């Protein structure tokens with residue numbers, strides 16, 4: 001571990017906090033962050049030379065684990081043909097067609113390099129189309145770090161104890177209305193109070209950034225009903241759920257047609273690529289068709305497009321969803337059993353291949369306020385116990401963990417053995 005401490009100290013001399021994205025710094029769980037040297041399948045190797053079963057999986061993009069052969073080959077071949085032209089390429093059209101075929105609510109789309117950009121641009125499209133300024137979001141839902149959506153933004157911010165970021169002008173934050181998740185009455189109240197002024201309602205259909213929380217029966221349908229009535233655009237942020245909970249995302253599972261959808265993570269095959277899209281009349285507001293400007297030098301770059309296309313093709317061909325769900329269920333059931341044995345209060349939520357163990361007593365979380373009851377110190381002890389046992393989890397309580405199609409029964413058994421030891425020390 002001396003190696004990691006030294007590397008972290010060196011990193012902090014040139015990178016803010018030693019990292020390029022805050023949660024990586026282990027602030028929430030304490031200790032020295034892991035530096036990763038390489039990954040293959042379900043495992044990563046740290047700069048400490050140790051091998052870990054990976055349940056963080058870069059926070060969601062890696063449906064087939066690390067360095068899946070076909071994805072590497074596609075990206076390598078694209079790179080060799082020239083990595084970026086700042087001009088249109090056929091590959092972008094092919095990927096766009098695949099995204100449209102997967103999510104029929106998307107008639108037109110635009111690619112960006114990050115989920116943040118995609119969410120920010122979806123908000124701009126919605127504001128341009130409705131000629132309204134306000135955006136409704138749910139406490140604990142994360143939509144990237146754009147100013148007006150960085151209010152009560154869940155995971156990263158929660159972890160650092162900054163519910164609202166510094167540097168966001170008060171006037172911008174004031175264009176955001178925050179309501180509790182799963183509370184249709186609060187949504188109705190917000191629309192009553194700001195009648196005719198709300199451009200868009202943003203929601204993670206299955207929130208994964210306050211830990212994994214489920215939408216109550218009828219909640220998403222209620223949002224669709226209210227937004228349609230109020231002529232507000234319903235925006236599904238499927239950066240995590242898109243291509244994960246099903247090939248067609250949460251909107252396919254719940255049979256709800258949002259006006260706009262934000263995609264990221266999986267759609268780039270592990271490279272920086274995201275997208276936003278939806279109704280043709282709304283998306284036509286974006287330049288060059290319309291007056292709302294949005295651009296990107298590396299948007300739709302051939303390497304990320306090739307990786308994303310290879311990812312979607314593999315998902316289509318192998319349909320790994322049932323197998324991944326089975327792995328996640330088995331791990332979560334084992335975790336519940338081990339916690340009961342160790343006398344540790346634990347609520348494990350899972351949906352498909354995503355899961356969160358909440359260290360809390362009593363009722364399972366249904367929104368941000370109830371998720372915040374989880375004991376982050378207990379999670380930190382569990383996290384470090386698992387790390388010692390050779391398992392890498394998301395380094396924060398309020399995050400979703402993932403299994404990939406590369407995880408096998410032996411990885412789950414290995415992780416459960418580590419969990420039984422770790423829970424005894426929580």
Ligand SMILES: *Cc1c(COP(=O)(O)O)cnc(C)c1O
Pocket residue numbers: 113114115116117119142143144145204209237238239240264265274
């Ligand atoms: C990760 C995430 C984003 C932001 O994507 P980046 O690529 O990190 O900018 C937006 N929304 C959700 C739901 C996410 O999980």
